[in-house]
Every structure is written in C-alpha cells, then in structure tokens.
Amino acid sequence: MKTERKLGAGVAAVALGMMMAGMAAPAHAEFQGKSAGDIMVRARVIGVIPDESASTTIGGDVNVSDDWVPEVDFTYFVTDNIALELIAATTKHDVSHKPTGIDLGEVSLLPPTLTLQYHFMPKERFSPYVGAGLNYTFFYDESPAAGSPVTSIDYENSVGYALQAGIDYAVADQWYLNVDVKKIFLSTDVSMNGGAIRADVDLDPWVVGFGVGYRF
Numbered sequence: 001m002k003t004e005r006k007l008g009a010g011v012a013a014v015a016l017g018m019m020m021a022g023m024a025a026p027a028h029a030e031f032q033g034k035s036a037g038d039i040m041v042r043a044r045v046i047g048v049i050p051d052e053s054a055s056t057t058i059g060g061d062v063n064v065s066d067d068w069v070p071e072v073d074f075t076y077f078v079t080d081n082i083a084l085e086l087i088a089a090t091t092k093h094d095v096s097h098k099p100t101g102i103d104l105g106e107v108s109l110l111p112p113t114l115t116l117q118y119h120f121m122p123k124e125r126f127s128p129y130v131g132a133g134l135n136y137t138f139f140y141d142e143s144p145a146a147g148s149p150v151t152s153i154d155y156e157n158s159v160g161y162a163l164q165a166g167i168d169y170a171v172a173d174q175w176y177l178n179v180d181v182k183k184i185f186l187s188t189d190v191s192m193n194g195g196a197i198r199a200d201v202d203l204d205p206w207v208v209g210f211g212v213g214y215r216f
Contacts, residue, residue, distance in 0.1 A: 031173050033123035034215065040075040042178055044211030048091045051206060056199040061098040064203060067091040071209060075117070083117045085131065103145035104192075107155055111137040113184065115164050131164035135184050153192045160186035174215045182207040
C-alpha cells in the first residue's frame, strides 16, 4: 500500500512536470538539442528492484523487497554525444530469510552512481543513450525486527558497477521526458548477532525510472 501511494504521488509529479514542459517554451523557439557544456537536471520516480541471492552460514537465501522513491540526477555534457551522469536517491527495504520467513528487519540504502554516457542523435528530439559506470552504496538504519531471533545486523558498504540505457524525448527546446533503466551489480557482507551469523548477499538491483528533465 505504501508503495502504491509513493508510485501514485510520483506519477502525479511527473504529469505536472509534463504540463509545465508543454508551456515552457515559446512557439517560435527553434529546437537546439543537446550540446557540449550543457547541464541537464532530471526529477524521476525510480523503482529499485533487487535481483537478490545469498550464501549464509545457516543455509537458505534472502528476500529483499522493492521500493519506489523520488530521485534527482545531474548530467553534464562533455561533448554533444558524451556525458557524465550522477544520481542521488535513498531507498528502504524489508529483508527476510528464505525459506524460513524469519524477519531480518529493515535497511536503508544510499547508492550514488556515476555513469559515462553516449547519447545518440543529440540534436534530435528523440535521443536514446547508453552508459556504464561505478556505484558506491552506503547501508544505514539497519533495524532488526522486534521479536526476531536476529538481534543485531550490519551491512558492509560496497563498490559495484552499473550498466544503463535510456531515452530522452524533447517536448520543448529545454524540457525532456525521460525513461531510464540501470542494472547495478552490488554485493555486501552481512553480519548478524555480533558475527555469529554471516551472509554474502548479492543484491544486483534493476533501477527503473521515468520523469522529466530540464537542460541548461
């Protein structure tokens, strides 16, 4: 239910952005497209969808919930085609053990990701792109579930890498609609009950986003 409310709010925000975009530029403005030195700022709704697996000292696997949140990203165009993108968002996930269903509580993630992108057809309104880069994930607010046999839990911060593909569509000279998909390859070492239980967890989330952008 919380996820549905978040997604509904995000869709409303994107719809408002689309309306603003349609009114942003005067009718006579000539479309310029992406150029070296431009900065694009986007506001997106993203879904972080873990593709998880784990090896634990007690056997079994883990289940990690999805989360939908607002996200902000910044893109700088080094050339007309080549750009650097940095994203910022934070997510919260419920974790449980499979197959026992033991509740392992909640954990929050802050995963800044920097990608080097190549933008096809930067001077056209329809401009797809691909990218690859690095991710560093901070884990915080680890909260074991009340009544769970797991009384403490710690996730190790981790470096991973990312692949990306997306599309920008210009609805006005400087306003864009955006769809973006990333695959982040992310692993973390988890310690529970003071190290009595350990796990090597591969989260490997898909990050699916859609939103609006403004090019300066």
